Amino acid sequence: MDVVIDNLPRYLEGFGMTILLLIVSGLAALVIGTVVAAMRISPVATLRTVAAFYTEIVRNTPLTLVLIFTALVLPYLGSRLPYVIAAMIGLAVYTSPFVAEALRSGINGVPVGQAEAARSVGLGFRQTVSLIIFPQAFRMTIPPLINVFIALTKNTSVAGGFFVVELFTVGKELANANGQAVIAVLLGVATFYLLITVPLGLLAVQLERKWVVQR
Amino acid sequence: MSNASVLFDAPGPRARTLSRVLSIVTALLVAGGLLWMFLVLNAPKESGGITLPGMFDESRWDIFTDPELWSFIIGQGVANTLRAAAVAAVLAIILGIILSLMRSARSPWIRIPTAVLIEFFRGMPVLLMMLFILLVFSTGDYWAVVGALAIYNGALIGEALRAGLAALPRGQREAALSLGMRHLQSKMLVEFPQAFRQMLPIIVAQLVVLLKDTSLGFIVGYPELLRTTMNNLSSFYGNRYLFPLWVVTFLIYLAMNLSLSWFARWLARRGDRRYRTGGKAGGAPEPDPNQGLLMAEASAEARQAEAPPR
Numbered sequence: 001m002d003v004v005i006d007n008l009p010r011y012l013e014g015f016g017m018t019i020l021l022l023i024v025s026g027l028a029a030l031v032i033g034t035v036v037a038a039m040r041i042s043p044v045a046t047l048r049t050v051a052a053f054y055t056e057i058v059r060n061t062p063l064t065l066v067l068i069f070t071a072l073v074l075p076y077l078g079s080r081l082p083y084v085i086a087a088m089i090g091l092a093v094y095t096s097p098f099v100a101e102a103l104r105s106g107i108n109g110v111p112v113g114q115a116e117a118a119r120s121v122g123l124g125f126r127q128t129v130s131l132i133i134f135p136q137a138f139r140m141t142i143p144p145l146i147n148v149f150i151a152l153t154k155n156t157s158v159a160g161g162f163f164v165v166e167l168f169t170v171g172k173e174l175a176n177a178n179g180q181a182v183i184a185v186l187l188g189v190a191t192f193y194l195l196i197t198v199p200l201g202l203l204a205v206q207l208e209r210k211w212v213v214q215r
Numbered sequence: 216m217s218n219a220s221v222l223f224d225a226p227g228p229r230a231r232t233l234s235r236v237l238s239i240v241t242a243l244l245v246a247g248g249l250l251w252m253f254l255v256l257n258a259p260k261e262s263g264g265i266t267l268p269g270m271f272d273e274s275r276w277d278i279f280t281d282p283e284l285w286s287f288i289i290g291q292g293v294a295n296t297l298r299a300a301a302v303a304a305v306l307a308i309i310l311g312i313i314l315s316l317m318r319s320a321r322s323p324w325i326r327i328p329t330a331v332l333i334e335f336f337r338g339m340p341v342l343l344m345m346l347f348i349l350l351v352f353s354t355g356d357y358w359a360v361v362g363a364l365a366i367y368n369g370a371l372i373g374e375a376l377r378a379g380l381a382a383l384p385r386g387q388r389e390a391a392l393s394l395g396m397r398h399l400q401s402k403m404l405v406e407f408p409q410a411f412r413q414m415l416p417i418i419v420a421q422l423v424v425l426l427k428d429t430s431l432g433f434i435v436g437y438p439e440l441l442r443t444t445m446n447n448l449s450s451f452y453g454n455r456y457l458f459p460l461w462v463v464t465f466l467i468y469l470a471m472n473l474s475l476s477w478f479a480r481w482l483a484r485r486g487d488r489r490y491r492t493g494g495k496a497g498g499a500p501e502p503d504p505n506q507g508l509l510m511a512e513a514s515a516e517a518r519q520a521e522a523p524p525r
Contacts, residue, residue: 043226043234044234044241045234045238046237046238046239046241046242046245047237047238050241050245056473056476059476060423060427060468060469060472060473060476061427061465061468061469061472062427062428062429062430062441062468063427063430064430064431064433064434065430065461065464065465065468068433068445068461072445072457073457073458073461076454076457076458077270077458150338154339154341155340156340157342157343158342158431158434160342161342161434168340168342171346172346175346175350182350182351183351186343186346186347186350186351189343190335190339190343190347193338193340193343194335194338194339197337197338197339198334198338201334201337201338
């Protein structure tokens with residue numbers, strides 16, 4: 001226990017980096033994912049195909065492989081990105097198809113009857129989408145989106161293997177330096193991760209209970 | 216909402232032309248982008264006075280004609296990846312079954328600690344778990360990878376199975392009990408087989424994640440596919456083969472994961488057909504495992520909310 005308290009500043013430093021990775025790559029993934037999801041439901045066939053292709057490819061690539069590309073292969077190809085930025089790009093790209101799928105499944109979850117009813121009472125396309133479909137899709141989208149961000153939180157630890165000093169790296173270094181207290185050191189690291197993931201998980205459950213429309 | 220055509224009127228000739236033009240423009244843009252990437256990668260590069268050949272130059276790909284290289288990639292890399300994934304998958308399913316049964320036990324002394332345990336394992340990065348097993352139990356890299364993957368995915372599968380158990384109609388259990396079965400018999404013979412079957416697509420989807428996560432072995436030093444190609448081979452042949460090796464690794468992973476994903480999707484579709492007679496006609500959206508779990512959990516919660524604990 002003393003090891004954790006003595007090294008609290010280092011833990012917090014790593015925790016800060018983890019949160020930074022989470023926020024930046026989370027927002028970027030949200031942007032890319034929204035674009036991909038919009039492409040997937042667009043009336044233009046090529047856009048749909050491209051988006052489906054992208055989703056399928058990226059979703060089936062391991063995160064480690066993506067990060068190897070951004071952190072090891074890209075510098076060889078001539079990029080001069082710092083490792084933190086490289087990790088953020090990799091995490092954002094890796095997370096984006098999951099965001100897109102969460103959004104799409106939310107939209108697909110609204111029964112066709114809702115749209116049909118809206119159209120039959122004379123609402124136009126814009127009114128149907130903004131007043132009927134979107135409010136319902138939004139509620140069904142938030143819980144899966146939170147789950148995507150929980151996964152992202154855990155995935156930031158992989159960046160620790162690619163020269164980014166975040167929580168996992170701090171834990172590894174402290175564990176190597178304090179051979180007698182490895183368990184305490186690593187449980188400390190785990191606590192910090194749980195500090196993000198457990199509240200997010202509870203929030204997802206809460207929102208779901210409140211929002212899921214009973215049909 | 217699977218077909219968006221409800222949202223707007225059937226497109227007239229002008230809208231159809233516009234859509235076709237946009238389609239072609241996008242196709243051209245994408246093709247142009249890919250061509251540009253190819254040209255940039257293929258361009259010879261000046262570096263400190265020497266000109267390096269482009270990324271698709273023959274001199275960068277000649278190693279792949281060597282059968283020994285392939286037998287090393289397959290024999291060590293792919294074999295180790297698949298071995299770790301297979302063992303971890305079996306252990307994870309066993310662990311998931313045990314956890315789901317404990318999680319839905321009648322005694323709170325078993326149920327609540329299990330719930331806490333599952334939450335703990337679910338909220339932790341797999342990589343951290345691998346490091347923990349590696350350092351604390353000093354089991355070696357293989358068991359660190361397999362153990363962490365089994366525990367993490369076991370917790371997730373356990374949660375999925377629990378949701379499946381809770382989502383079953385209450386009549387199943389009541390019927391089993393009224394036939395004179397004990398609680399355990401009812402659970403093992405009546406409820407669990409149904410829950411398992413319903414959650415099978417989700418479990419297989421989780422196994423795809425497990426297969427992808429074996430690549431974390433790269434970081435803890437287990438010689439799986441990624442470590443074989445990106446570490447052993449690239450340091451053996453030198454940096455000039457870094458990009459080709461990455462591309463080959465990428466393609467192998469895609470092949471493995473896509474075939475497993477397709478299997479998962481096929482299972483989901485098959486299950487759907489069997490259980491949902493009638494249903495929506497035409498173009499059903501491809502089933503999303505995540506959504507399935509959410510729906511099961513939601514209906515389980517609704518059921519718990521409407522009825523006092525059994």
